[in-house]
Amino acid sequence: MADLSANFLGIKSPNPFWLASAPPTDKQYNVLRAFEAGWGGVVWKTLGSQVKNVSSRYSAVEFNGTKMMGFNNIELISDRPLDINLREIAECVRLFPDRAMVVSLMADNSREKWHELIAQVEDTGAHGLELNFGCPHGMTERGMGAAVGQDPEIAKMVVEWVMEKATIPVITKLTPNVHSVVPTGRASVEGGTHALSLINTIQSITGVDLDTFVPNPYVAGKSVYGGYCGPAVKPIALKMLTTIAQDPVTAHVPVSGIGGVSTWKDAVEFMLLGASNVQVCTAVMKHGFRIVEDMIDGMNNWMDEKGFKTLDDFIGKSVPTITHWEDLDINYHIVANIDQDKCIHCGLCYIACEDTSHQSISLTYGNPYNTYSIKEDECVGCNLCKLVCPVDSCITMVEQRKGDEYLNWKEFQRRGLPLNDH
Amino acid sequence: MSILNNRLTNEQYEQNFSDIHPPFDSREAALVEANRCLFCYDAPCTKSCPTSIDVPKFIKQITTDNVKGSAFTILDANIMGGGCSKVCPVEKLCEGSCVFNLMDEPPIPIAKLQRYSTEKAIANKWPLFQRKPSVGRKVAVVGAGPAGLSCAHALSREGVDVTIYEKESKGGGLMTYGIAAYKVTPEFCEEEVEFITSLGGIDIIYGQELGRTISLPELQASYDAVYLGIGVGVARQLDIPGEELTGVEDAIRFIYDIRELGYPSVPVGDKVAVIGLGMTAIDAATQAKRLGASEVTIVYRRTQAEMPSTEVELNLAKLDGCNLIWLASPKEIKGENGRVTQLICNVMELGVPDTSGRRSPVETGKTITLDVDMVIKAAGQVPYEALVNTNQLTHWNGKVAIDSYCTTNIPGVFAGGDCVNGGKEVVDAVQAGKDGAKAILNFIQSE
Numbered sequence: 001m002a003d004l005s006a007n008f009l010g011i012k013s014p015n016p017f018w019l020a021s022a023p024p025t026d027k028q029y030n031v032l033r034a035f036e037a038g039w040g041g042v043v044w045k046t047l048g049s050q051v052k053n054v055s056s057r058y059s060a061v062e063f064n065g066t067k068m069m070g071f072n073n074i075e076l077i078s079d080r081p082l083d084i085n086l087r088e089i090a091e092c093v094r095l096f097p098d099r100a101m102v103v104s105l106m107a108d109n110s111r112e113k114w115h116e117l118i119a120q121v122e123d124t125g126a127h128g129l130e131l132n133f134g135c136p137h138g139m140t141e142r143g144m145g146a147a148v149g150q151d152p153e154i155a156k157m158v159v160e161w162v163m164e165k166a167t168i169p170v171i172t173k174l175t176p177n178v179h180s181v182v183p184t185g186r187a188s189v190e191g192g193t194h195a196l197s198l199i200n201t202i203q204s205i206t207g208v209d210l211d212t213f214v215p216n217p218y219v220a221g222k223s224v225y226g227g228y229c230g231p232a233v234k235p236i237a238l239k240m241l242t243t244i245a246q247d248p249v250t251a252h253v254p255v256s257g258i259g260g261v262s263t264w265k266d267a268v269e270f271m272l273l274g275a276s277n278v279q280v281c282t283a284v285m286k287h288g289f290r291i292v293e294d295m296i297d298g299m300n301n302w303m304d305e306k307g308f309k310t311l312d313d314f315i316g317k318s319v320p321t322i323t324h325w326e327d328l329d330i331n332y333h334i335v336a337n338i339d340q341d342k343c344i345h346c347g348l349c350y351i352a353c354e355d356t357s358h359q360s361i362s363l364t365y366g367n368p369y370n371t372y373s374i375k376e377d378e379c380v381g382c383n384l385c386k387l388v389c390p391v392d393s394c395i396t397m398v399e400q401r402k403g404d405e406y407l408n409w410k411e412f413q414r415r416g417l418p419l420n421d422h
Numbered sequence: 423m424s425i426l427n428n429r430l431t432n433e434q435y436e437q438n439f440s441d442i443h444p445p446f447d448s449r450e451a452a453l454v455e456a457n458r459c460l461f462c463y464d465a466p467c468t469k470s471c472p473t474s475i476d477v478p479k480f481i482k483q484i485t486t487d488n489v490k491g492s493a494f495t496i497l498d499a500n501i502m503g504g505g506c507s508k509v510c511p512v513e514k515l516c517e518g519s520c521v522f523n524l525m526d527e528p529p530i531p532i533a534k535l536q537r538y539s540t541e542k543a544i545a546n547k548w549p550l551f552q553r554k555p556s557v558g559r560k561v562a563v564v565g566a567g568p569a570g571l572s573c574a575h576a577l578s579r580e581g582v583d584v585t586i587y588e589k590e591s592k593g594g595g596l597m598t599y600g601i602a603a604y605k606v607t608p609e610f611c612e613e614e615v616e617f618i619t620s621l622g623g624i625d626i627i628y629g630q631e632l633g634r635t636i637s638l639p640e641l642q643a644s645y646d647a648v649y650l651g652i653g654v655g656v657a658r659q660l661d662i663p664g665e666e667l668t669g670v671e672d673a674i675r676f677i678y679d680i681r682e683l684g685y686p687s688v689p690v691g692d693k694v695a696v697i698g699l700g701m702t703a704i705d706a707a708t709q710a711k712r713l714g715a716s717e718v719t720i721v722y723r724r725t726q727a728e729m730p731s732t733e734v735e736l737n738l739a740k741l742d743g744c745n746l747i748w749l750a751s752p753k754e755i756k757g758e759n760g761r762v763t764q765l766i767c768n769v770m771e772l773g774v775p776d777t778s779g780r781r782s783p784v785e786t787g788k789t790i791t792l793d794v795d796m797v798i799k800a801a802g803q804v805p806y807e808a809l810v811n812t813n814q815l816t817h818w819n820g821k822v823a824i825d826s827y828c829t830t831n832i833p834g835v836f837a838g839g840d841c842v843n844g845g846k847e848v849v850d851a852v853q854a855g856k857d858g859a860k861a862i863l864n865f866i867q868s869e
Binding site: 345 | 453454461463465466469470485519521522524
């Protein structure tokens with residue numbers, strides 16, 4: 001049995017699975033249920049000046065029958081009175097002292113307001129603070145949330161205000177609604193934040209109702225941009241996370257990974273790319289808190305299989321494998337191979353290659369089943385056929401190097417080697 | 423033992439003859455299955471459909487909520503795509519070749535999805551097709567069965583005025599009169615014919631029989647072309663002693679009566695033997711049971727490996743509690759007071775393959791005797807040989823001979839469907855009608 005216990009800035013939790021600051025963490029009832037289910041920690045839904053929410057707050061993207069592949073919300077920060085939130089946070093800490101309790105904050109735009117809020121939260125016994133510089137809707141119009149996160153100077157200033165007052169660890173949450181998360185990440189680190197978390201939600205319109213012509217979610221004939229999350233955003237989150245993990249300034253602080261984490265596999269991927277733990281929201285909003293059972297179990301089994309004893313054994317392990325395109329090995333060449341015993345003759349590889357790639361698959365007519373085979377000389381090894389194939393390991397990519405030595409693009413050009421073999 | 427009608431209560435009849443093809447309960451249920459479809463290229467399902475319905479396309483259209491487009495894709499290839507989705511032996515056609523079978527996964531329920539789209543089209547009377555302006559040509563179609571209706575629809579779409587002469591009082595042919603009522607209800611058959619003729623330009627005149635009320639020369643004189651879709655006739659004779667006894671029935675007649683007279687009116691025995699093991703035999707056996715027969719035994723002279731019925735069909739009979747006797751061939755029907763009491767069968771064994779490639783049954787010299795009061799003959803149907811002969815049509819054992827342009831030996835007279843092939847699936851007849859229409863259009867345009 002591997003050891004899944006996590007230590008994030010000294011905040012300990014029995015596993016690296018936290019619930020992100022969001023509706024599932026906005027009150028004691030939910031949080032206690034989450035802890036009972038086994039979640040390692042929570043980031044309490046953002047506190048600040050109490051707000052009022054509209055009805056009709058969520059919308060989703062469905063893809064080929066999969067519900068909530070992407071998810072979107074137009075909720076603001078906590079709409080409950082601050083004193084109730086604080087009392088409930090203290091109660092949760094008391095009842096589950098072994099779980100991480102981090103509180104998300106978004107104070108009004110002044111040093112005093114931040115200091116006041118931090119003092120009140122620290123009194124609850126919470127273990128850490130997360131600064132919400134990411135909320136993409138509603139709060140930005142008030143000069144808060146993403147409006148802070150999108151401007152490195154302002155972000156740095158607010159982090160400095162916080163660090164003057166805070167006595168517990170501080171995590172700064174970054175917005176993805178920027179061309180790069182690195183400038184704000186750097187500014188926050190320079191301002192003194194102990195850690196970063198990313199990504200917050202991405203501004204979005206999930207779709208337009210074809211009968212009312214109003215985008216979703218529908219609010220009395222109107223809609224607004226919402227914050228996009230769920231499995232659809234995971235690849236974007238992983239990329240942004242990696243830029244933070246590779247930057248010489250931000251690489252020095254731990255990162256909490258957020259964005260479409262639904263399974264232990266997703267969590268492992270975030271951690272391989274530098275996250276010390278992960279935060280989950282959409283997946284529990286779809287399935288409930290019970291999904292943590294397989295997250296714990298699956299990660300445990302995987303770690304045992306790989307021989308990892310603690311989380312630190314694999315956190316960040318994949319970060320160095322992301323390189324620059326110019327450094328890729330041009331002599332690496334792969335060619336598709338179809339296992340005819342596994343082939344079910346659906347023709348998806350053929351039509352994908354024929355219509356949109358390199359015409360590298362031949363069709364031999366059969367009734368009713370055609371036979372498909374690879375034209376090895378034509379195949380550039382793009383992976384498309386393997387990706388569309390519905391049968392596991394029916395199409396494999398076989399290495400057929402163009403040369404033994406490592407050869408990158410810069411060297412290729414320097415030697416004046418011939419371009420375009422296709 | 424006796425042959426009686428009115429054996430069951432109305433509720434029992436209702437239950438026994440309700441549609442065995444329940445529709446998807448909801449759009450979501452249909453989408454679960456539609457979304458499983460891989461959208462194969464040059465799809466094996468399409469290649470296995472005699473009318474070449476673009477199956478991946480119509481299923482994809484269901485997933486995009488383009489049900490109207492989906493129905494058009496189906497019905498454009500097969501105007502009886504609604505009925506075919508209920509009666510096609512899909513296990514040996516589209517669904518049988520679904521690539522999921524090769525993964526040992528259940529195939530896509532193509533027929534059920536096809537019902538989803540076509541039932542909406544037919545129930546809502548969607549005007550999916552538009553007639554071209556009349557081209558001033560007239561074609562007579564004999565027989566409002568699948569071949570005739572398909573031919574008429576294809577011709578009318580091209581602006582040809584079609585008159586169909588039908589001997590029965592309803593259209594649909596064997597779809598309406600020759601298939602178990604629980605597979606396709608009489609109500610649906612009527613709606614389907616109405617849907618087809620709603621295109622316009624198709625006039626069906628009922629109660630008109632070739633050789634009795636109308637003649638081929640008359641039709642030739644009044645129309646630019648004639649299409650014969652007259653189907654096949656009564657069940658093949660057994661040619662054994664006792665065949666004239668009361669209680670010996672023709673399966674086609676039996677099935678016809680069930681649909682035409684209503685369930686309580688049709689008499690059925692206590693103990694029924696059904697001869698043969700094609701689709702018609704299954705339909706007769708299961709319906710005899712569903713009418714209240716206490717014991718139904720299907721007698722077949724070969725083994726399961728040679729049977730014309732599909733396994734799915736055979737299972738229907740088994741689930742209905744029908745008995746099966748393999749390798750038994752009727753030898754004699756015995757009776758008392760002119761009524762059937764026993765069926766005596768030769769016990770057979772399999773010998774060398776015959777012209778169909780199946781091993782021929784050979785008598786062993788042993789016999790078995792079944793106590794029965796009703797014998798239903800379902801050992802194939804016989805073409806209208808006399809009718810074909812009288813009209814000087816070239817034929818093979820009564821099956822009308824046509825060339826590759828669906829043309830008979832008489833110029834301007836075309837034929838297709840069961841009267842040509844001797845009896846195949848509805849879907850084959852629909853394709854024959856399409857082919858016939860194409861040939862007729864060429865013919866009248868080149869005139």
